[in-house]
Amino acid sequence: MRAQPAASHFVDGAYLEDTAGAPIDVVYPATGEVIARLHEATPAVIERALASARDAQREWAARMPVERARILRRASDIMRERNRALSELETLDTGKPLQETLVADATSGADALEYFAGLAPTVTGETIPLGRDFVYTIREPLGVCVGIGAWNYPTQIACWKGAPALALGNAMIFKPSEVTPLSALKVAEILIEAGLPAGLFNVVQGRGAVGGALISDPRVAKVSLTGSVETGKKVYATAAAGMRHVTMELGGKSPLIVFDDADIEDAVGGAILGNFYSSGQVCSNGTRVFVQKGIKERFLARLKERTQAVRMGDPLDETIQMGPLVSEAQLEKVLHYVETGRKEGARLVTGGGRGTGNAGFYLEPTVFADVTDDMTIAREEIFGPVMAVLDFEGEEEVVTRANETEFGLSAGVFTRDLTRAHRVISRLEAGSCWINAYNLAPVEAPFGGVKLSGVGRENSKAAIEHYSQVKSVYVGMGPVEAPY
Numbered sequence: 001m002r003a004q005p006a007a008s009h010f011v012d013g014a015y016l017e018d019t020a021g022a023p024i025d026v027v028y029p030a031t032g033e034v035i036a037r038l039h040e041a042t043p044a045v046i047e048r049a050l051a052s053a054r055d056a057q058r059e060w061a062a063r064m065p066v067e068r069a070r071i072l073r074r075a076s077d078i079m080r081e082r083n084r085a086l087s088e089l090e091t092l093d094t095g096k097p098l099q100e101t102l103v104a105d106a107t108s109g110a111d112a113l114e115y116f117a118g119l120a121p122t123v124t125g126e127t128i129p130l131g132r133d134f135v136y137t138i139r140e141p142l143g144v145c146v147g148i149g150a151w152n153y154p155t156q157i158a159c160w161k162g163a164p165a166l167a168l169g170n171a172m173i174f175k176p177s178e179v180t181p182l183s184a185l186k187v188a189e190i191l192i193e194a195g196l197p198a199g200l201f202n203v204v205q206g207r208g209a210v211g212g213a214l215i216s217d218p219r220v221a222k223v224s225l226t227g228s229v230e231t232g233k234k235v236y237a238t239a240a241a242g243m244r245h246v247t248m249e250l251g252g253k254s255p256l257i258v259f260d261d262a263d264i265e266d267a268v269g270g271a272i273l274g275n276f277y278s279s280g281q282v283c284s285n286g287t288r289v290f291v292q293k294g295i296k297e298r299f300l301a302r303l304k305e306r307t308q309a310v311r312m313g314d315p316l317d318e319t320i321q322m323g324p325l326v327s328e329a330q331l332e333k334v335l336h337y338v339e340t341g342r343k344e345g346a347r348l349v350t351g352g353g354r355g356t357g358n359a360g361f362y363l364e365p366t367v368f369a370d371v372t373d374d375m376t377i378a379r380e381e382i383f384g385p386v387m388a389v390l391d392f393e394g395e396e397e398v399v400t401r402a403n404e405t406e407f408g409l410s411a412g413v414f415t416r417d418l419t420r421a422h423r424v425i426s427r428l429e430a431g432s433c434w435i436n437a438y439n440l441a442p443v444e445a446p447f448g449g450v451k452l453s454g455v456g457r458e459n460s461k462a463a464i465e466h467y468s469q470v471k472s473v474y475v476g477m478g479p480v481e482a483p484y
Contacts, residue, residue, distance in 0.1 A: 001036050002028070003092045003182055008038035008205050009045055010188035012052035013198025018042045024178050024205060029095030029324040030315050030360040038181050040206040046213050049173050049202040053144045054219050056199030057171035061141045065120040068167055072117035075194035079110040079187075086186060088316070090155055093180040095324045095361070096278050097315040108443070109159030109187065112459070115443045116167035123168065123464055132478050138471045141169030142245055143221035145467065146214045148235065149184065150226040151177035151326050152281045158184040160443075161224045162191075162201055164463040170222070173202045173214060179327055181205045208234075215239055222467065225249065226283070228381075229407075229452050236455075247456035247466050249283070249448055251381045252409030254430060255402035256286030256438060259395075260294035262414035263436075267291075268303050270414055270438035271387060276310065276365045277439060279325050280334075280385035284410040284447075286438055288371075288378055289389045290398050296391045300369055303389075304350045307365050312355045324361040325384055331361040334384030341368045341377040346388070373401055381407070395424060403429045409449035412438045431457070 003026065007015035021039035028035045041049070060068070079086065086106035091098050096105075125137035147161035158174050165172040176184040188203045204210060208231075215223045215238050222245040225235045232250040239246045256274050258267040274286035291299045315323035325331045338352050346368040355362025363385055371378050371388040378388050392398040402411065411430035413421045421435045431449040434440065441447050441459075448457040456466050 001034065003089060004036045005038070005182060005185050009041060009049070010185050010203040011045065011049045012202065013192050015185075016045060016048070018045050021045070021206070024181060026093070026182060027327065028092055029326050032328070032359045032361070035092055036182060038205050041204040041210045043213070045204055046210065049204050050144065050214070050217055050219050052199030053171035053173050053202055056197050057141070057144055057169070060171065060197060060200055061169035063169075065123065065167075068169065069117040069120040071191075071195045072113045072120070072163060072167060075191050075196070076110040076113035076117065078190045078194055079106050079113065082190070083107060086155060086183070089186060090183050091315050091323075093154055093182045094151065095315055095326055097320045097323045099318050099321060100278065102318075105153060105155045108156045111443045112156075112159040112163040116163040116463070119461065119464070120167040123468070125470070133474065133476050135472055135474050138473065139168070139464070139468045140471050141468055143170060144219050145170045145172050145222040145224065146220050147172055147174040148211050148215075148223070148225045148227065149174065149176045150283070151179040152278055152283070154180040154183040155187060157226050158187045160458050162187065164467045165222075166196070166200060168464065168467045170467055171200045173204060175204055175206060175211050175214060178205065178207050211235070212238065215244070216242065218242065220244060222246070224466075232454065245466065247448070247458065248454040249456075249458055250409070250452065250454040251383075252283055252285070252407045252449060252453050253288060253379065253381050253405050254284060254286045254407070254410040254412070255288045255290055255428065256412040257398055257402060257414070257424065258289065258291045258295070258299060259413070259415040259417070259420065260292040261416045262295070263416070264295065264298055264302055266436060267414040268299065268306055270412060270434075270436075271303060272306060274412065274438040275387040276307070276322060276385045279323060279363070280365075281326060281330070281383050282439060284432060284439055284441070286410065286412050287382065287386070287388060288402070289387055290392050290402065291389055293391045293393060296389075300349055300367070300389065303367060307350050307367060310365050312362060312364070322365065322385070324355065325363060326361070328361050330384065331363060334363055334382055334386060337377055337380070337382045337384070337386055338366055341371075341375065341386070341388070344375045344377070346371045346375060346377060349389075351385070373404065379405070395420065399424060399427050403427075406452045407449070408451035409453035410434075
């Protein structure tokens with residue numbers, strides 16, 4: 001086994017194993033080989049994680065914010081120093097090409113740790129004068145938070161959830177996806193090395209039952225999920241039963257609108273980033289590409305040319321631009337959508353077949369044209385490298401069609417007319433939007449969706465609202481007047 005960790009879980013400051021838990025095989029998507037075997041958390045592991053988190057959080061919350069910040073900053077520095085090793089592990093965990101993981105995964109996790117380290121000492125309350133009396137407010141941590149991660153960005157998601165939670169005085173218990181369980185263990189290890197007290201960032205492995213046990217425990221104050229809408233509904237309902245705080249970052253079927261005055265090269269580049277990066281396994285992807293009819297064929301010709309030049313193969317080779325999908329199950333799901341697109345009358349421009357012929361889970365980057373709004377590939381989230389190109393006549397039409405979806409995570413507009421760009425973006429029902437760019441998600445900017453794509457926001461100053469609560473204190477400065 002090529003990536004076997006010291007143990008399955010990281011709890012109370014150290015690796016922890018309990019082989020009584022059901023096995024979890026970690027499969028390298030590029031070859032199909034099992035590269036590690038872990039075990040699900042047993043009730044004993046879950047209890048230890050919850051108890052240690054609760055106990056550690058009380059002391060952590062009492063520390064000065066600047067003390068918490070120093071630890072997170074040290075962890076950020078360590079992650080950057082070890083970027084190569086962390087990127088290689090991420091590639092083994094997910095199948096994403098090393099060319100990508102070297103710049104997009106551990107580095108973005110380090111950015112989150114650094115950003116929230118800087119933000120922590122700035123979080124203050126306010127004073128409200130009331131004549132003789134006054135009120136002051138205090139920002140307090142929520143307590144024990146549970147983070148549930150998706151399999152597409154395991155290192156980044158662990159940090160996107162852990163960094164704000166820890167910066168604001170909370171503890172975090174993180175459950176990675178059972179498909180990609182390795183990377184979060186390294187995040188926990190680095191945090192402890194940086195000086196984080198034991199128990200504040202615990203990693204426990206498991207499938208849905210483990211997550212259910214965590215989010216239903218009365219010691220948990222907050223649940224943050226990155227995942228599918230179906231999973232989000234279940235987690236949201238369970239959290240609501242205990243009146244817990246929630247952040248839900250769920251799926252999407254986002255529109256990317258290309259007007260006829262757009263720079264074709266930039267628009268094609270945005271469509272590629274919004275469909276084929278991470279083999280199309282990105283929740284914010286702009287998988288409904290609306291192209292104005294006047295430039296449709298030019299757009300498709302250049303898109304086909306650039307797509308067919310994509311280098312697929314061994315993701316550990318830095319010259320490779322696109323790797324496999326994360327699992328055989330995901331590959332079969334996406335292949336089914338490709339076949340459905342064909343059957344429903346979409347025109348296959350390029351791709352659609354198994355990738356390199358390797359034993360892994362490869363699929364060629366695929367483009368369909370002449371897609372209509374009622375086709376399955378235009379309505380359902382595919383989560384693979386399948387782009388649906390739809391054409392439109394005018395602005396009013398495309399805005400209406402773009403919003404006709406139950407999702408609302410992201411949207412993008414390409415045009416040289418910035419007045420139109422801002423006007424269109426203001427009417428699109430989405431939480432994270434781009435103008436003449438796509439899929440850039442700096443930690444400084446809020447990230448999240450509307451409608452079925454979720455509630456709450458990750459990153460930026462907006463995260464303060466989701467990992468802390470306000471206490472109001474009324475101060476009486478004179479005699480108490482009572483009517484009886």
